[in-house]
Amino acid sequence: MWKFWVIISGLFLILESITTGFLVFWFSVGSVFAMIVSFFTDSIIIQATTFIISSTILIFATRKFVNLFLKQDKPNNVNSDVGKIGKVIADIIPLENKGQIKVGGEVWSATSENNEIIKQDTEIVITKISGVKAVVKPK
Numbered sequence: 001m002w003k004f005w006v007i008i009s010g011l012f013l014i015l016e017s018i019t020t021g022f023l024v025f026w027f028s029v030g031s032v033f034a035m036i037v038s039f040f041t042d043s044i045i046i047q048a049t050t051f052i053i054s055s056t057i058l059i060f061a062t063r064k065f066v067n068l069f070l071k072q073d074k075p076n077n078v079n080s081d082v083g084k085i086g087k088v089i090a091d092i093i094p095l096e097n098k099g100q101i102k103v104g105g106e107v108w109s110a111t112s113e114n115n116e117i118i119k120q121d122t123e124i125v126i127t128k129i130s131g132v133k134a135v136v137k138p139k
Helices: 002-018 024-038 042-069 079-080
Strands: 085-093 097-101 106-112 123-130 132-139
Touching: 002 024, 024 042, 085 106, 085 132, 097 123, 097 132
Parallel strands: 106 132
Antiparallel strands: 085 097, 085 123, 097 106, 123 132
């Protein structure tokens, strides 16, 4: 039965090389533990239980540590523009879905917070980002 666990471990390693989450690797390690247990018992239930328990423990024990290196929770740079002050470069007319602002050298499509028209050259404050548009109000 140990050959089965070696094959399963190899398949998990191949699958891990295709994915980016560093999750499947622990199933490979769990397969190695099950292979070691298979040298001492022929019971497939004990081997499978060893595989499941060891894989689960390894996944939960290393999740936070792995997330530090993978940085899956990257901050959203778009939200860092909320609160910035800019200037209207094309009249904001929400009903016509028109308007542009310039903030820190970047040009954004914009709409007003209260569906009001904001004229060109008015200073504004970004209150939120909605999709690809900045929602603004006059300063």
